[in-house]
Amino acid sequence: MKQEKRKKPIWVKPWGYTEGWLIVLGLFITGLALQLATGGLDRSALAWPVNLVVGIIFTLIIVLGWVFLKRKTPVAWLGSIPAAVTSIAMITFLVLLMGFTLQEDAQNPVWVQKLGLSNMVSSWPFIFGIIFFLTSLGMATVKRLIPFKGRNIGFFLNHAGLYIIIIGGMLGSADLKRYTMHLHEGEIVWYANDRHGHQVQMPLALELISFNMEEYNPKIAVIDPHSGRIIPETISEMFEIDKGNRGTIFGYDVEILEFHKLSGKIGDRYEPVNDFGAAPAAYVRATCEEGESTEGWISSGSFMMPHSLVDLNHVYDFSLAMTIPQASHYSSDVVLYTESGDVEEVRIEVNHPVSAEGWKLYQYSYDDRFGRWSPSTVIEAIRDPWLPFVYSGIYMVLIGSVYLMTLGKAPVKENGEQS
Amino acid sequence: MMPFDPTLFTISAIVCWLIGMTLFLFQDKLTVIKISAHGFFLAGVVVLTVLAVMLWQELGRAPMRTLGETRLWYALFLPLTGYATYIRWNYKWIIYYSGVMAIVFLGVNLAYPDNYDRALMPALQSVWFVPHVIVYIFAYAILAVSALAAIKGLYVNYFQKSRDWSPQLADNLVYLGLGFLTLGLLFGALWGKEAWGHYWTWDPKETWAFLTWIGYLAYVHFRHHQPKKVVVAMWVLALAFVVLLICWFGVNYLPSAANSVHTYS
Numbered sequence: 001m002k003q004e005k006r007k008k009p010i011w012v013k014p015w016g017y018t019e020g021w022l023i024v025l026g027l028f029i030t031g032l033a034l035q036l037a038t039g040g041l042d043r044s045a046l047a048w049p050v051n052l053v054v055g056i057i058f059t060l061i062i063v064l065g066w067v068f069l070k071r072k073t074p075v076a077w078l079g080s081i082p083a084a085v086t087s088i089a090m091i092t093f094l095v096l097l098m099g100f101t102l103q104e105d106a107q108n109p110v111w112v113q114k115l116g117l118s119n120m121v122s123s124w125p126f127i128f129g130i131i132f133f134l135t136s137l138g139m140a141t142v143k144r145l146i147p148f149k150g151r152n153i154g155f156f157l158n159h160a161g162l163y164i165i166i167i168g169g170m171l172g173s174a175d176l177k178r179y180t181m182h183l184h185e186g187e188i189v190w191y192a193n194d195r196h197g198h199q200v201q202m203p204l205a206l207e208l209i210s211f212n213m214e215e216y217n218p219k220i221a222v223i224d225p226h227s228g229r230i231i232p233e234t235i236s237e238m239f240e241i242d243k244g245n246r247g248t249i250f251g252y253d254v255e256i257l258e259f260h261k262l263s264g265k266i267g268d269r270y271e272p273v274n275d276f277g278a279a280p281a282a283y284v285r286a287t288c289e290e291g292e293s294t295e296g297w298i299s300s301g302s303f304m305m306p307h308s309l310v311d312l313n314h315v316y317d318f319s320l321a322m323t324i325p326q327a328s329h330y331s332s333d334v335v336l337y338t339e340s341g342d343v344e345e346v347r348i349e350v351n352h353p354v355s356a357e358g359w360k361l362y363q364y365s366y367d368d369r370f371g372r373w374s375p376s377t378v379i380e381a382i383r384d385p386w387l388p389f390v391y392s393g394i395y396m397v398l399i400g401s402v403y404l405m406t407l408g409k410a411p412v413k414e415n416g417e418q419s
Numbered sequence: 420m421m422p423f424d425p426t427l428f429t430i431s432a433i434v435c436w437l438i439g440m441t442l443f444l445f446q447d448k449l450t451v452i453k454i455s456a457h458g459f460f461l462a463g464v465v466v467l468t469v470l471a472v473m474l475w476q477e478l479g480r481a482p483m484r485t486l487g488e489t490r491l492w493y494a495l496f497l498p499l500t501g502y503a504t505y506i507r508w509n510y511k512w513i514i515y516y517s518g519v520m521a522i523v524f525l526g527v528n529l530a531y532p533d534n535y536d537r538a539l540m541p542a543l544q545s546v547w548f549v550p551h552v553i554v555y556i557f558a559y560a561i562l563a564v565s566a567l568a569a570i571k572g573l574y575v576n577y578f579q580k581s582r583d584w585s586p587q588l589a590d591n592l593v594y595l596g597l598g599f600l601t602l603g604l605l606f607g608a609l610w611g612k613e614a615w616g617h618y619w620t621w622d623p624k625e626t627w628a629f630l631t632w633i634g635y636l637a638y639v640h641f642r643h644h645q646p647k648k649v650v651v652a653m654w655v656l657a658l659a660f661v662v663l664l665i666c667w668f669g670v671n672y673l674p675s676a677a678n679s680v681h682t683y684s
């Protein structure tokens with residue numbers, strides 16, 4: 001780069017990296033000043049149809065700008081690698097700052113908030129950076145598109161695809177709606193809450209029939225009964241509880257003689273029941289190296305039942321315990337009512353959202369005080385009208401990345417091996 | 420409670436690679452040595468593959484959840500990548516580097532044995548889980564080799580003061596690795612939409628995955644434009660790998676990750 005500088009004064013055709021770094025600096029300072037003066041961009045200002053208009057005008061400027069002005073130095077430069085690399089570097093720098101800062105205003109000092117660091121994607125330096133980045137990317141795409149050549153197809157898929165993803169994602173976020181619907185068994189709910197807790201009318205209603213949860217078997221652990229903590233050396237010895245399972249833990253030979261996934265305490269023993277608040281319980285036997293053995297019931301308990309431990313020594317330093325079972329699946333069976341009058345029973349499960357009336361419904365949460373017996377559920381309703389557009393870009397880059405893999409060149413003979 | 424001992428497999432794989440690498444040193448002496456070198460090196464890969472498959476069956480889920488489990492796949496793909504690169508381009512040093520790296524990773528797993536756990540949180544139970552992780556680990560393995568190529572290039576440049584060195588291997592590996600990295604990123608986005616409701620939320624793990632990706636993008640473009648400035652390019656490549664490592668291991672420890680949905684044990 002030093003050589004380049006000496007050869008040619010700055011801002012004289014053709015521009016290179018020096019001009020790029022100066023532009024980055026200029027954008028950064030201007031952005032920062034704007035940020036300090038006005039705070040970040042309010043995304044909702046871009047809501048439909050403003051975002052569509054902005055997107056079309058921006059893209060038209062790039063296309064027409066290239067077609068008519070490609071001989072002008074700045075325009076030619078924007079479609080070149082130095083512009084690409086410096087804009088990539090600017091974005092990298094800003095995202096790096098973002099990578100080290102918690103993206104949440106409330107948990108950061110005021111100066112961090114003022115600089116826009118805790119809300120990077122809405123801050124002006126970032127937006128200026130993205131505009132520079134998109135301009136360079138767009139110009140590069142058009143440069144190779146006109147005139148069209150078949151061998152540029154891979155290039156086109158990658159660059160145009162990425163352009164579509166980024167512009168669609170940025171502008172589309174103004175139209176993204178994420179609401180939560182809180183359902184209780186037997187209630188028909190026609191409204192949702194936004195992030196600030198305001199109620200919004202929905203074009204569909206949900207009625208919870210039942211919340212369902214399946215759980216993995218709990219594990220057996222050795223804990224300190226005073227702190228409730230697992231004894232660290234035994235963590236790798238914990239094993240799954242099931243009738244007949246046996247293992248060595250903390251020097252004890254431990255056998256699971258009985259296991260009920262759902263049980264209730266009857267007298268001093270546990271019997272299988274399926275009542276509200278039932279908890280898993282196991283009858284275990286622990287034998288120490290000297291041959292002495294202890295037996296008893298352990299249970300992780302539930303909101304209705306206390307947990308239960310088996311003490312391994314007489315001074316109560318450590319006890320056998322059952323871990324709280326982890327959910328393997330959870331879902332909500334709901335009745336879905338639409339404005340057009342359809343009534344349908346559906347299951348909304350994690351990773352399996354349900355689509356209706358342009359919304360996608362996700363299993364979001366439940367009342368974790370009650371675990372599997374939760375009488376309520378939270379469904380997240382999401383609407384993202386720009387999704388098909390962004391997805392078309394994602395598919396283009398997916399194909400483009402396969403093209404990228406084929407770019408490796410045939411090996412040159414490197415004067416034999418070097419190692 | 421495992422009906423088999425993962426430690427045994429891990430140690431056998433390490434032993435196979437050690438023998439294989441030693442034999443590679445003397446492969447020019449006898450054809451038998453050469454064949455056994457290849458045999459032992461590949462046997463290590465096979466042993467580890469068997470372990471991965473058995474774990475998968477035993478756990479009833481893909482063994483790709485914990486860091487220890489991803490280290491296992493890394494230790495599987497890295498020698499495979501190194502071997503393929505060696506066969507394709509005949510760089511012998513790659514065999515040793517990838518072998519040693521894989522052994523280090525398995526060593527970490529031996530020092531900190533996993534508590535193999537069948538539980539897989541519901542959000543991870545998706546058709547995207549396996550392709551997403553496999554493609555990523557594969558990309559990481561390839562890009563690790565490209566980082567080694569970069570370090571070798573820098574070494575040759577600064578210590579041997581030699582310009583007689585071509586970054587072509589690094590280029591080829593980056594094209595391949597960046598392709599896989601892009602697939603991983605996009606699979607992740609498509610999965611995120613189904614599991615968490617949005618394809619991109621600038622979650623800390625996503626932020627660092629983006630940084631990793633864009634670092635390699637910078638490399639590709641810089642190389643395309645200034646193929647002569649090899650040293651700058653190799654620095655970019657080495658730094659991109661540092662970012663990759665932060666993305667893989669470091670994110671859990673960053674303050675910005677306090678609310679991440681992607682920090683698993």
Ligand code: HEM
Pocket residue numbers: 079080081083084085087088133134136137140143144155158159162397400404407636639640643
């Ligand atoms: C999906 C991401 C991307 C991939 C896979 C990619 C890949 C490539 C490749 C392989 C080349 C070499 C030309 C060829 O062999 O066809 C190239 C050139 C180029 N890329 Fe990218 N690129 C990506 C994103 C970007 C971005 C974000 C920018 C701008 C900010 C950019 C700007 C350029 C420019 C200006 C050229 C040179 C075009 C020319 O002079 O003809 N690319 N890209």
